[in-house]
Amino acid sequence: MRPQTELNHLKYFYFTVLEGGVNLAAQRLCVQQPVVSKMIKSLESQLGKALFKKVGRKNILTDFGQ
Numbered sequence: 001m002r003p004q005t006e007l008n009h010l011k012y013f014y015f016t017v018l019e020g021g022v023n024l025a026a027q028r029l030c031v032q033q034p035v036v037s038k039m040i041k042s043l044e045s046q047l048g049k050a051l052f053k054k055v056g057r058k059n060i061l062t063d064f065g066q
Contacts, residue, residue, distance in 0.1 A: 006046075012039040013051060021059065 015025040016036060026033040044051050051065035 009039050009043040009046070012036050013043055016040060016052075016059075017061065017065075 012025065012029065012035075015028055016022055019025045019028055022036045022040070023033050026036045029036065040051065047064075049064045050062050052059040053062050054060075
């Protein structure tokens with residue numbers, strides 16, 4: 001079941017980038033915002049690098065995230 005978990009992590013990351021934010025991604029995926037945030041944090045932990053950086057109230061992709 002490990003690959004499915006990783007695929008879900010990537011799906012949540014993809015929709016966060018596509019929609020331009022965690023809240024919009026959560027709406028699109030029909031889940032609550034903390035679920036998306038947790039999945040992205042987990043993916044970042046697995047990869048060992050940050051995918052987003054916080055600039056003011058916005059999350060912007062890091063070079064690694066791009």
